[in-house]
Amino acid sequence: MSITTLLGIKYPIFQGGMAQIALAPLAGAVSNAGGLGIIGSGGLTADRLREEIRKTKEITNKPFAVNLMLMMKNIPELIEVVIEEDVKIVTTGAGTPAPYMPTFKEHGIKVIPVVPSVKIAKKMEALGVDAIVAEGTEAGGHVGETTTMALLPQVASAVSIPVVGAGGIADGRGIAAAFALGAQGVQVGTRFLATVECPTHENFKLAVINADDTSTTVTGRSLGGPVRSIKNSMIAEFLELENKNASRDELEKISLGSLRKAVFEGDTDRGSVMAGQICGLVNEITTVEEMITSMFAEAQEVLNRLGKITVLEEEKELVFA
Numbered sequence: 001m002s003i004t005t006l007l008g009i010k011y012p013i014f015q016g017g018m019a020q021i022a023l024a025p026l027a028g029a030v031s032n033a034g035g036l037g038i039i040g041s042g043g044l045t046a047d048r049l050r051e052e053i054r055k056t057k058e059i060t061n062k063p064f065a066v067n068l069m070l071m072m073k074n075i076p077e078l079i080e081v082v083i084e085e086d087v088k089i090v091t092t093g094a095g096t097p098a099p100y101m102p103t104f105k106e107h108g109i110k111v112i113p114v115v116p117s118v119k120i121a122k123k124m125e126a127l128g129v130d131a132i133v134a135e136g137t138e139a140g141g142h143v144g145e146t147t148t149m150a151l152l153p154q155v156a157s158a159v160s161i162p163v164v165g166a167g168g169i170a171d172g173r174g175i176a177a178a179f180a181l182g183a184q185g186v187q188v189g190t191r192f193l194a195t196v197e198c199p200t201h202e203n204f205k206l207a208v209i210n211a212d213d214t215s216t217t218v219t220g221r222s223l224g225g226p227v228r229s230i231k232n233s234m235i236a237e238f239l240e241l242e243n244k245n246a247s248r249d250e251l252e253k254i255s256l257g258s259l260r261k262a263v264f265e266g267d268t269d270r271g272s273v274m275a276g277q278i279c280g281l282v283n284e285i286t287t288v289e290e291m292i293t294s295m296f297a298e299a300q301e302v303l304n305r306l307g308k309i310t311v312l313e314e315e316k317e318l319v320f321a
């Protein structure tokens with residue numbers, strides 16, 4: 001079954017469940033525009049998640065999902081809220097949903113884990129999940145090591161459930177490429193940061209718009225939780241400390257609360273501006289609807305244009321003028 005039929009959405013595009021950012025205004029707008037809006041529950045209390053779910057239902061009557069960041073301690077409470085509020089789709093990240101699969105199944109909830117490798121994709125398929133988001137290291141936030149270009153075809157060949165591609169996709173060319181590599185849909189994070197409906201501080205949006213292809217880097221490898229974000233003075237200090245084998249305590253002193261600092265206070269120098277490598281392509285702020293419709297119009301154009309590869313029937317001798 002196609003991912004659009006499976007989830008009841010018009011366009012095969014998920015909006016990444018970005019912690020502290022992907023709240024009701026963004027998720028509701030994405031679902032209204034025909035994509036899958038996703039509420040990022042990372043960092044929310046159970047009560048705050050309930051509030052965001054209810055607000056999203058006020059904005060849209062179309063399907064939406066909740067992303068569960070499995071490293072969070074309050075996951076069992078968040079899952080209770082998802083069930084009580086009758087949310088029918090969850091995406092998961094940064095861990096395995098195995099302990100909660102029977103509960104999800106019992107309540108008819110579709111489960112779509114985000115995975116960084118073939119091994120984890122296969123493990124998730126064996127758990128009985130409904131689809132997979134294969135996320136390359138180009139993505140923002142918590143990332144694996146494999147690029148989208150290498151990961152997508154390998155995951156698509158390894159599993160028989162629908163695959164959604166993520167990491168480095170911000171326009172119609174990216175969608176067409178993901179389809180060519182075996183995906184049925186895409187998940188986009190970074191480009192949604194530069195939308196009117198994205199509820200971040202203006203400085204966060206500007207940092208994304210002003211960034212180029214080399215603006216991001218990965219920190220936290222020494223802690224076992226690599227995170228991609230836009231370079232700034234906090235990130236430089238963090239990397240320097242990491243190179244000196246600083247302790248977890250020392251590192252956490254400068255990174256704790258840094259995502260909130262960037263998202264809410266607009267401190268893009270000392271805060272954590274999580275974004276993907278494709279940020280260089282994101283140069284203007286648009287509405288969510290403009291973004292989604294133009295991306296799919298471009299993807300269709302690209303796919304029409306790429307229909308044929310010219311292969312010479314006979315090799316000719318090169319003639320140098």
Ligand code: TUI
Pocket residue numbers: 019042069092093094095096114115116120123135140141142143144225227259274
């Ligand atoms: O989760 C993400 N991206 C995120 S989460 C996040 S919140 C955060 N805040 C502060 C510091 C660090 C993180 C920001 N960005 N992407 C999905 C993702 N999941 N990427 C990698 C994985 C993953 C990793 C290991 C999924 C499963 C897994 O293991 C499962 C297993 O069975 O071993």
